[in-house]
Amino acid sequence: MISKISTGFMAGAVVLALGAGVAYAALAGDEAITARQTCMKASGKAMGTMVPMIKGEKPYDAAAIKAVLDADGAACAKWAEFWPADSMTSKTLKTRALPAIWSDPKGFEAAGGTYYKAFTELAATTDEAGFKAKFPALGAACGGCHEKFRAPAP
Ligand code: HEC
Numbered sequence: 001m002i003s004k005i006s007t008g009f010m011a012g013a014v015v016l017a018l019g020a021g022v023a024y025a026a027l028a029g030d031e032a033i034t035a036r037q038t039c040m041k042a043s044g045k046a047m048g049t050m051v052p053m054i055k056g057e058k059p060y061d062a063a064a065i066k067a068v069l070d071a072d073g074a075a076c077a078k079w080a081e082f083w084p085a086d087s088m089t090s091k092t093l094k095t096r097a098l099p100a101i102w103s104d105p106k107g108f109e110a111a112g113g114t115y116y117k118a119f120t121e122l123a124a125t126t127d128e129a130g131f132k133a134k135f136p137a138l139g140a141a142c143g144g145c146h147e148k149f150r151a152p153a154p
Pocket residue numbers: 033036037040041043044047094095096097098108111112115138139141142143145146149150
């Protein structure tokens with residue numbers, strides 16, 4: 001059905017669809033959505049390993065922390081490619097990325113930079129005191145970006 005609609009109409013439909021919450025996108029956009037969600041899942045997994053150590057529910061484990069941060073770093077390595085304009089919406093995938101990512105690129109880049117700095121500093125720690133000192137900045141960096149640039153869970 002959609003394939004019979006002219007390209008010109010589609011372009012207009014994309015603009016209109018943004019307000020209506022209906023989604024259209026090309027494959028490149030879908031690949032970016034999948035890649036960034038894989039990255040974020042790895043970040044979530046890293047949190048799942050580290051938070052119990054911060055809370056004192058599990059003993060500090062430098063090797064376990066390194067493993068999840070390495071996996072997270074690898075999954076997020078192509079971060080700069082995760083946000084093409086045609087990944088704002090998708091016909092087939094659900095995305096919680098907010099249009100503010102593209103309307104406020106400087107703010108989004110700053111939130112990404114804050115995260116990257118916190119991540120790098122945490123990954124460089126080698127003992128429990130360092131880990132506990134650097135962890136809060138990473139948690140804040142996740143939340144700081146999600147607040148402005150990610151839609152709440154449905
Ligand atoms: C610079 C912005 C930014 C930072 C920093 C950030 N996120 Fe996200 N996160 C997003 C956006 C945008 C989405 C929605 C992606 C989508 O659905 O396309 C998301 C989605 C997620 C998801 C849901 C993934 C899924 O299954 O679809 C999790 C989990 C997550 N983030 C965890 C984290 C954690 C943990 C951190 C910090 C270690 C973090 N994020 C840092 C922007 C960010």
